Amino acid sequence: MENNDIKISTNSLELFYGDIHALKNINVEIEERKVTALIGPSGCGKSTFLKTLNRMNDLIPSVRITGDVYLDNLNVYKQYDIVELRKRVGMVFQKPNPFPMSVYDNIAYGPRIHGIKAKNKLDEAVEKSLRNAALWDEVKDRLKQNALGLSGGQQQRLCIARVLAVEPEVVLMDEPTSALDPISTLKIEDLIDDLKEKYTIVIVTHNMQQAGRISDKTAFFLHGEVVEFDSTEKIFSMPTDKRTEDYITGRFG
Amino acid sequence: MKIKSQSADKAATIVFYIIAGIVVLLLAVFVGYLLYQGRDRLNLHFIFSAPVFGKEGGGIGPQLFNSLYMVFLSMLITLPIGLSAGIYLAEYAKPSKVTNIIRFCIEALSSLPSIVIGLFGLLIFVNLTGWKYTLMGGALTVSVLNLPVITRISEDALRNVSPSIKEASLALGATHWQTILKVLVPSAIPGLVTGVILTTGRVFGEAAALLYTAGMSSPVLHFSNLNPLSHGSPLNPFRPAETLAVYIWQVNSEGLAPDARKIADGASAILIIAVFLFNIVARIIGRSLNAKFTGKSSRK
Numbered sequence: 001m002e003n004n005d006i007k008i009s010t011n012s013l014e015l016f017y018g019d020i021h022a023l024k025n026i027n028v029e030i031e032e033r034k035v036t037a038l039i040g041p042s043g044c045g046k047s048t049f050l051k052t053l054n055r056m057n058d059l060i061p062s063v064r065i066t067g068d069v070y071l072d073n074l075n076v077y078k079q080y081d082i083v084e085l086r087k088r089v090g091m092v093f094q095k096p097n098p099f100p101m102s103v104y105d106n107i108a109y110g111p112r113i114h115g116i117k118a119k120n121k122l123d124e125a126v127e128k129s130l131r132n133a134a135l136w137d138e139v140k141d142r143l144k145q146n147a148l149g150l151s152g153g154q155q156q157r158l159c160i161a162r163v164l165a166v167e168p169e170v171v172l173m174d175e176p177t178s179a180l181d182p183i184s185t186l187k188i189e190d191l192i193d194d195l196k197e198k199y200t201i202v203i204v205t206h207n208m209q210q211a212g213r214i215s216d217k218t219a220f221f222l223h224g225e226v227v228e229f230d231s232t233e234k235i236f237s238m239p240t241d242k243r244t245e246d247y248i249t250g251r252f253g
Numbered sequence: 254m255k256i257k258s259q260s261a262d263k264a265a266t267i268v269f270y271i272i273a274g275i276v277v278l279l280l281a282v283f284v285g286y287l288l289y290q291g292r293d294r295l296n297l298h299f300i301f302s303a304p305v306f307g308k309e310g311g312g313i314g315p316q317l318f319n320s321l322y323m324v325f326l327s328m329l330i331t332l333p334i335g336l337s338a339g340i341y342l343a344e345y346a347k348p349s350k351v352t353n354i355i356r357f358c359i360e361a362l363s364s365l366p367s368i369v370i371g372l373f374g375l376l377i378f379v380n381l382t383g384w385k386y387t388l389m390g391g392a393l394t395v396s397v398l399n400l401p402v403i404t405r406i407s408e409d410a411l412r413n414v415s416p417s418i419k420e421a422s423l424a425l426g427a428t429h430w431q432t433i434l435k436v437l438v439p440s441a442i443p444g445l446v447t448g449v450i451l452t453t454g455r456v457f458g459e460a461a462a463l464l465y466t467a468g469m470s471s472p473v474l475h476f477s478n479l480n481p482l483s484h485g486s487p488l489n490p491f492r493p494a495e496t497l498a499v500y501i502w503q504v505n506s507e508g509l510a511p512d513a514r515k516i517a518d519g520a521s522a523i524l525i526i527a528v529f530l531f532n533i534v535a536r537i538i539g540r541s542l543n544a545k546f547t548g549k550s551s552r553k
Contacts, residue, residue, distance in 0.1 A: 056423070059423070061347075082426075083428060085426075087425075087426040090424065093417060097418055097420070097421045098421075099422070100440050101439075101547055102547065109422070109425065109435070110425045112435075113425065113431050114426065148547075159421070
């Protein structure tokens with residue numbers, strides 16, 4: 001195995017929704033500038049795990065978390081200001097959720113709340129982010145139009161561009177293509193492939209082929225535990241655990 | 254079975270069309286009647302001149318102005334407080350006993366008859382403050398009347414904004430307050446505009462709550478005097494200010510002018526036109542605010 005830098009790591013991470021034990025003793029290491037896929041049946045905790053990484057679970061009052069999450073060796077729950085953390089760890093959601101504003105204002109939203117006011121800097125950030133999200137050519141003539149008028153696939157790439165505008169280091173994606181048609185899905189997958197040159201990407205997906213196509217490493221979640229975490233190649237060709245094999249061959253789940 | 258459900262569907266459609274038709278017809282007849290009765294007073298002289306005591310030919314200028322000023326002042330008080338209360342209830346209040354009590358109080362307040370609020374205003378804003386009958390007292394009183402409505406409508410408008418948008422904002426590193434200010438409130442504008450229209454209509458039409466608070470007289474107003482501190486200035490909020498609705502009531506019940514009935518009819522027609530105009534203007538403003546925030550709609 002080549003020795004890569006570890007961007008995110010967890011140490012005996014446990015999460016409870018009230019009485020429900022949703023994550024059990026999670027110890028994983030996520031490598032920098034790689035795509036890590038999280039797979040597993042519905043309700044296995046993979047989305048929940050993803051949301052512990054940028055503390056989106058904090059919004060749910062009944063959640064209790066023990067154990068540690070580290071980003072660049074600093075404790076996410078103790079050593080980061082939540083604004084600073086979310087600036088560095090961006091998130092793309094399952095359904096495209098652009099703000100009901102113009103395309104331009106959607107992208108400029110992040111830079112603006114983080115204090116950038118100068119028009120030329122905002123213009124620059126908007127163009128750069130849209131280019132990086134492979135959306136610039138499609139929307140450059142309609143920057144002032146409402147983002148809700150874009151197609152679903154364009155909206156999702158807009159949401160990715162909106163995240164990139166904040167210049168994060170990690171991008172979390174929660175089933176980003178599950179609401180999209182196959183062509184839009186392919187575009188997003190190509191985009192993810194480009195993005196991993198600069199960003200560490202963690203993606204939750206229900207689509208086995210997608211995980212196989214785009215990820216470097218894959219973690220298989222079941223009942224709140226990580227059953228197996230290895231290189232994507234190994235997981236899909238010769239998984240160690242019987243349960244992983246059953247799942248990826250479609251025998252259950 | 255299929256035939257039956259289809260004919261039931263048709264019947265229901267027809268019934269609802271008829272009911273909607275009746276409502277529209279009622280409104281049209283009512284407005285038509287008011288405009289028809291007041292038709293010969295729909296002229297600029299009537300709208301702008303002052304009433305003449307005991308003689309024919311008086312207008313409603315000061316009363317109309319007072320109504321408009323009353324709407325403006327009460328909105329100035331109600332909107333910031335109501336919106337803040339709505340934000341609190343939608344975003345900050347945790348489900349608890351105290352929150353339930355607050356909600357209960359708001360609902361109770363919104364179902365109080367306006368004459369009761371008027372008498373409350375008389376006690377507090379007229380007597381206790383020692384202001385006597387003033388526009389400000391009236392504005393505060395109708396604010397008490399309207400606060401629950403605006404609060405409720407702002408809360409609903411904010412709750413109706415999709416939670417996924419709020420999540421997106423927080424995930425970008427925005428604070429809760431930034432999210433409220435830059436995403437939630439602007440997205441709630443259409444709902445808020447509806448609230449403003451409802452409440453301004455109510456201020457225009459309110460008589461009972463203003464009888465004992467803003468008074469049934471208006472000093473001679475000098476429209477060239479724009480110093481809000483001077484007694485004869487129309488802009489002075491601490492002067493008695495009979496509004497149009499109160500004037501209609503007064504003229505109808507104890508008017509001494511020989512053309513009292515005509516004045517009441519004309520004033521009613523003007524009142525209803527003013528309410529319509531206000532609604533239209535509020536909608537236009539709301540739409541342009543929304544357009545400014547959301548960008549041009551690409552689906553025309």
